[in-house]
Amino acid sequence: MIDDNKTHQEKAKMSRGFNFIGAEAALKRAGIKARRRAIETSGSVAIYRDGKIVHVKEIPGLYDDESEED
16 A cells, blocks of 8 residues: 555656646746837836846847747
8 A cells, every 4th residue: 555655646746747847938938928028018127136126128138039939
């Protein structure tokens, strides 16, 4: 019985890891899209830099991957 429970726990860990394989990449893509939309609509985006909230109008490298999405 102990072996069955351990096997079940290992399977649960493996399936959870499998479900989250692309989560980090998806979150990064969502963040980039949100920053782009904020700059396009309001002209700036608020970011936290050096202990302060600042509004920037341009983020270096934000549009570098634009040609890949077409």
